[in-house]
Amino acid sequence: MRRSIFFCALFAAWLALGPGAVSAMAQGGDDQDLVEQVQEFKRFYRTYKDKESKIEAIKVLKGVDCPEAAQALFPLLSDRDPEIVQAAVEVISSFHKEKTLGPFLEILPKLKDPAARSRLVEILGRAGFVQAAPVLRGMLKKERDVPTKVGIARALGCFKDKEAVPYLARLLKDRAPQVRMAALDALAEIRDKKSGNLVVPLLKDPDWRVRSAAIHAARVIRIQAAVEPLIDLLGEKQGRLRMEAADALVDITDCDYGDDQAMWKKQWARLKSLHFKIPSDDEMARRKRKRFENQPRYKKFKKTITYNGITTTSKRMLFVIDISGSMRDLVVDREKFKEGGYKSFQKLEIVKTELIRTIDNLRGDTYFNILAFATRIKPWKKKLVQANILNRSSAISWVKSLHPMGAAAPGAIPMGGMSGGLALGKTNSMGALLAAFGLRPDKIPDERAIQKMGRPRNDLDTIFFLSDGRPSTGIYVDRDDILRTVRVINRYRKIVIHTIAIGEFQKDFLAMLARQNGGQFVDLGR
Template sequence: MKSLGKHLIMTALLLETVCAVPGLGASSRPLAAPAPDAMVATAATAGPGAEDPDNLVGEFAKYFKKYEDSATRVEAILALEDVEDAGVVRVLVPVLKLEEAEVVEAAILVLAGFESPEPIQAFLAALEGEKKEPTRLGLLRALASGGYGGALKSLEKCLKDRRSWAVRRAAVLALAAGPEEGAAELIVALAADREPAVRCAVLDGLAAMGSALVLDPAAAGLADEVWQVRASAIEALARVRRTSSVPLLIVQMAREEGRLLADAAMALETLTGRGFGQRRELWERFWETYKERYEIPTDAELAALLAAKKARAEEYSPPGAVSYHGISTPSRSILFVIDVSGSMENMVVEREKFADGGYPSMHRIDIVKTELARTIERLEPHVKFNVIAFATEIKRWKKRQQKANALGRSSAADWVRNLEAIGGNSKETYSSVGLAGAANLEGGKTNTYGALMAALGYDPKSPRTGDYQVELDTIFFLSDGRPSTGAYIDPADILREFTGANATCKVVLHTIAIGEFRKQFMKDLAKANGGSFVDLGR
């Protein structure tokens, strides 16, 4: 039995899903996905096949529409996981257009798991005949995860979809993850797509394939007006290592600042093994000396060079970096997200860890407020920033990113110092005597999903051009408790939804935990979104 939790993470990170399944010829007969009622009638009247002796497909068609809660629907879908029957495709394709993300994810998991020709042929025929965007996106994600061959004709049609950039992007990712011959040539044709998210997907996909066809569009992408595309271009040149990329990245260092400057420097270190950090003059001197005879080091040589570089890393550390709870970033556009739910009023247990911090008290909220205010007061004027405080509701310091000038720093630091934990233990006395409103216990829950999605300003259910082109490129997220309210509460669901939304935003998420709840969720959030995790203690 496959792991649903693991799959949900992997499907949110499609660029990391690289499967190799032997090629299978596409069906010559398109199979349009029937309407749900027609699907139920067809499947219910069909008898059990050789690959479905228990008639699970028929039972699914009979009972699924009666289930009203998502958990039961997911359970019903997963009952089909090991059924190698074309009927599974017939009954699950309509599920892909439902609004319940966890239900759709379960359907994608099953559709991506076929191993025999019959259901794979039915799957490819469904993709060939499907016209509706939500269903096509689900099928393309299942194709990317399953790695089925024989879908070239359908994917070509998706790549040419003028109405939906999301479909074009998903088709690029599916091609990059699959075994199709000539996939790289089809992908590179979209390198100049009008939608930045598609241009990013082309660069990311070709780089994941290790294709040299990425080099020219990546070089062009270094001049793109959208920073997310430039970030993908820099990463692509680092992953597909060629000597010709070295001078391009050195020049790029002069054009960038903040996080992308650091990305360009890191790409140069990955290419060469040299450890000059963000000191462009040293890279220029190095290249002027060696450019006529330079060769990219082998993997073994690179490993030795990087080990030596690590030993002297501090010598070339970037000036003006922002540090918050031990996590340093060169970013020039930062968002701090701080938990002010009721549990933040609790005292820390490991008080010796915080004894020398000069905090007003050992309450979690006082510790994190003090540290955040101190960090804000140290920000350089060229940095832009904002602050979000969240419990049940989400509150911003300002509507948009602000310059860290003297006025901005003073205003934000005061705003942070005046924050209070909402509905904490000290308020429970009110509740015990019938004054629940005064206690505001409902307002003191932990809306992790709402806070993270507010940080991106992104609604993944209705992708539109420009939604993902956020100004900020780095988020610090601090929380002490398990999610307890919001559209999604389960950590696996929140991880899937945020990581999926951030796949186009390309924001780095650093997570910081304080308290006694399970830390793996925070670790997974940071790892899946390019950031670091820090545990402040209990």
């Protein structure tokens, strides 16, 4: 019943545009080949009973940029299945012609259903349809729906619309942290120097995710007024924010005193007395070109934690470890691993040894958890726990008990709560990542539901994700589907994801996962 009402509301809104809009649609089929593809879609789509065939049919229309295709896909935005909806959004977002997307601008303000509005806003933003900017700015005056406000902010950022800055300023005062984050991200995309003073107050926002977004915006826009608040953030208990603030200070001032708050205060007071002005963007670019590229910055920070060569100042972290059947295999590059003091050259034994060493060195003010995965997912604890001596001992004992899933090796003890069998030894990367975000591993989340979620209880800010192979089971196994889903979720979580690979396989998925989520990728070897 709800689907029927939603469908009628959407389609009635389209038809309400009147004969002019309908004729514009009809005249869009100049390219007969495109029109024929749409006709074939209409003919066969209803005959498909399984979701996979429906999604494949929808994706055939990707790039078929004509009004008929938009009209055919429009009703699918109301489908009950979020994967069908996502496929339709993805395909319509591939259209760019004004005659194809233009009618949406008249429909959008008239839609009463907030889900319909937020989906159309997402489409226009992803399509880069800059003609939508005036309509979206106007909607912000009265819009109350949080996901729609988030979508509008992101779209205006994608458009790099400088006229949107006063409208985004209102969103910086919104009660929902998701909206404040989206507005800051948009200002970072627009990079208008005049917006700098709007960003600075958010460096003291009560939500750490908003503070992180404000640090990024201040760093990108390069705001001199942000220097002193950023120095204050060097005293943050949230270790990752301290690192981000230090990096921002370097990029704004071209001075580098690491995360030493006392030194920054002393030197900044001296520079202020000399009426110091930060270097221009052009000057900074010239200076950077002269420096040695990719010089590691992490070495300058104190109180760091290192796992498999990745160093972090985070104090709230999750280790996600692959224990699929292939982790029983031996590494090929034995010369590389022979000095590591490992019990054997088995991949999981190497991983366990490194994780145990890291856990043993965690500081008492760090909170952590461990999640092991194969086909199924099993966490050590239900939430992050303090790294006191008892929890470290318990974690080390649990890690030692882990064995590769799948066909049982002689004497192997399956992970608690799991049993053997080849079917259980696959690599469910999507499920593990969803569980890491605190979501159900067997269900793709709806973006609107994610947007409406409050602040995560654990305040997790860093994930270490280790695997030895490509995804082979779970809701999604396609690399692009997994990457897209993680990007959507992480827009609102701001979690850094570091990835570690071990073994022989195509590692571009793990490298891209880290790159898209602010992390580092490390290849331990074959």
